[in-house]
Amino acid sequence: MNQDIINWLTVHLLPFEAEFRARLRRVCTSAADVDDVIQEVYCKVMQMNDVAHVNDPRGYFVQIAKNLITDRLRRDAVVNIDVMANLGELDIQDDMPGPERIVFGRAELRWVMGLIGKLPDRCREVFRARRIYGLSLKETADSLGVTEKAVEYESAKGMELISEMMKRQGAHDIPPSMKVRKMNKAGKTHVSDR
Amino acid sequence: MSAIDNQALAWLRIQSERELDADERSHLDAWLAEDTRHKGAYIRATVINNALAQAVSQHELYPGEDRYALRTDASESTGGNRRALLKYGAWAAGIGLLGVGVSLNVTERQTTLATSRGEFRRVALADTSVASINSSSRLEVRLTRDKRQITLVKGEAWFEVAKDKTKPFVVEAGDVRVRAVGTAFGVRRFKDGAEVLVTEGTVEVWTGNAKALLTAGQRSFVPYRTAQITVARQPQEIQRKLAWREGKLIFTRQTLGEAVADFNRYSAKKIIISDPALESKRIFGQYQIDAAEQFAKDIGAYLDVPIEVSIESIVIGAQDGPRKNSI
Numbered sequence: 469m470n471q472d473i474i475n476w477l478t479v480h481l482l483p484f485e486a487e488f489r490a491r492l493r494r495v496c497t498s499a500a501d502v503d504d505v506i507q508e509v510y511c512k513v514m515q516m517n518d519v520a521h522v523n524d525p526r527g528y529f530v531q532i533a534k535n536l537i538t539d540r541l542r543r544d545a546v547v548n549i550d551v552m553a554n555l556g557e558l559d560i561q562d563d564m565p566g567p568e569r570i571v572f573g574r575a576e577l578r579w580v581m582g583l584i585g586k587l588p589d590r591c592r593e594v595f596r597a598r599r600i601y602g603l604s605l606k607e608t609a610d611s612l613g614v615t616e617k618a619v620e621y622e623s624a625k626g627m628e629l630i631s632e633m634m635k636r637q638g639a640h641d642i643p644p645s646m647k648v649r650k651m652n653k654a655g656k657t658h659v660s661d662r
Numbered sequence: 663m664s665a666i667d668n669q670a671l672a673w674l675r676i677q678s679e680r681e682l683d684a685d686e687r688s689h690l691d692a693w694l695a696e697d698t699r700h701k702g703a704y705i706r707a708t709v710i711n712n713a714l715a716q717a718v719s720q721h722e723l724y725p726g727e728d729r730y731a732l733r734t735d736a737s738e739s740t741g742g743n744r745r746a747l748l749k750y751g752a753w754a755a756g757i758g759l760l761g762v763g764v765s766l767n768v769t770e771r772q773t774t775l776a777t778s779r780g781e782f783r784r785v786a787l788a789d790t791s792v793a794s795i796n797s798s799s800r801l802e803v804r805l806t807r808d809k810r811q812i813t814l815v816k817g818e819a820w821f822e823v824a825k826d827k828t829k830p831f832v833v834e835a836g837d838v839r840v841r842a843v844g845t846a847f848g849v850r851r852f853k854d855g856a857e858v859l860v861t862e863g864t865v866e867v868w869t870g871n872a873k874a875l876l877t878a879g880q881r882s883f884v885p886y887r888t889a890q891i892t893v894a895r896q897p898q899e900i901q902r903k904l905a906w907r908e909g910k911l912i913f914t915r916q917t918l919g920e921a922v923a924d925f926n927r928y929s930a931k932k933i934i935i936s937d938p939a940l941e942s943k944r945i946f947g948q949y950q951i952d953a954a955e956q957f958a959k960d961i962g963a964y965l966d967v968p969i970e971v972s973i974e975s976i977v978i979g980a981q982d983g984p985r986k987n988s989i
Binding site: 469471472474475477478481482500503504506507508509510511513514520576577580581584599600601605623624627628630631634 | 664666667668671672674675679698699700701702703705706707708709710711712713714715716717718825844862863877878879914946
């Protein structure tokens with residue numbers, strides 16, 4: 469898989485996913501439909517050779533979703549007026565800065581660390597041992613006094629929980645006062661988190 | 663909960679731990695081919711995994727505690743962050759637009775960019791590529807009509823290369839050459855070779871007749887005039903090695919000797935390990951690049967050895983001779 473696009477999705481789509489899903493819920497009829505649309509959006513973006521020309525990533529994702537939904541409506545040969553009308557709700561006012569470097573920003577890092585912090589204790593311990601401290605399966609099991617099977621179970625659960633949390637809470641859901649503001653041209657950055 | 667998402671995550675988890683065998687590989691391929699939703703979920707899982715890897719590689723760790731005594735408080739990452747962010751601000755303020763070859767008539771112009779010990783610079787070149795230059799480094803930049811040539815005279819830099827297929831971007835470090843089109847990579851020059859770290863895209867590396875292609879996440883140490891270039895895939899190690907861009911040093915089981923050498927790259931005040939037996943101790947941790955003293959104190963507490971700080975050095979381990987400024 470193209471790592472450039474993976475990085476691009478990591479910066480632009482993943483942190484936006486929760487908000488995107490919330491909008492899709494107003495248009496789609498079931499949670500499964502929302503999952504479908506999101507999965508297809510990931511898939512569509514991955515099929516591109518290059519994402520450098522995309523100036524407004526969020527608007528772009530929304531456009532892909534709209535196309536998918538209209539295709540579906542056509543395929544089902546049912547014109548659902550409500551859905552057609554609601555498609556407008558997907559549109560967003562993009563207040564995000566323009567194309568940014570493919571670097572995971574501080575707000576996103578904080579967001580991901582925050583989600584890790586919300587894992588249940590055992591899950592989080594396993595996560596830390598495996599991914600932060602780089603311990604092997606056996607070392608993790610020994611240090612936590614559990615079986616290797618249990619470690620595997622906890623890591624699987626940890627990933628699932630993180631994935632679910634990402635569906636509900638995006639990087640930009642933190643209150644504005646918690647955000648690290650974007651640097652201005654003079655290069656000054658201001659932090660107002662305490 | 664989406665069953666498809668969870669299946670995809672399970673695949674990813676296995677792959678992050680080991681290579682799939684042929685049987686599993688064909689299973690995965692079949693599963694992916696079955697449904698675009700499977701494929702989408704798998705890409706999403708890869709993206710989540712990527713996000714976790716990136717967040718973790720920059721997370722605060724503490725060597726002053728037993729690595730088995732894992733911390734469980736959720737809020738630890740905020741400790742000391744203010745300083746980190748202030749530092750980031752200072753770093754950002756250092757971004758200067760350097761007009762290299764601004765005039766249209768100038769076809770070739772050389773610019774030298776240098777940093778002293780403990781200094782970092784982020785410089786935008788005229789072609790909109792950006793060079794992040796590590797401490798004690800020196801670069802010569804020549805942008806011409808048909809190529810972009812950078813000579814790494816000493817030290818280390820990370821380049822985010824602006825796409826321009828007509829002008830190859832070539833970095834020269836001793837006898838090693840690295841060529842990129844539109845990508846991001848780091849080069850560090852050593853006495854006997856150069857290290858290349860690729861963070862995005864693909865670069866071509868060569869020295870003498872030996873040649874190799876490196877893609878994102880791959881790293882290679884290339885001895886000068888080697889007959890063969892060996893390449894390793896180590897995305898996390900690359901993030902660790904490039905933590906200087908954020909003003910940090912990250913250690914994930916490096917030896918104390920290596921960690922001290924890293925600090926000494928940035929600080930005029932040298933850390934000295936007086937007892938060679940300590941050098942092989944493995945450590946974990948993340949520090950501000952200029953926090954050598956804090957690091958030494960933590961190590962002192964962690965390994966239970968004395969630390970002595972004087973004007974010109976920090977000594978770790980018991981030392982013969984007169985004691986001064988003992989802490």
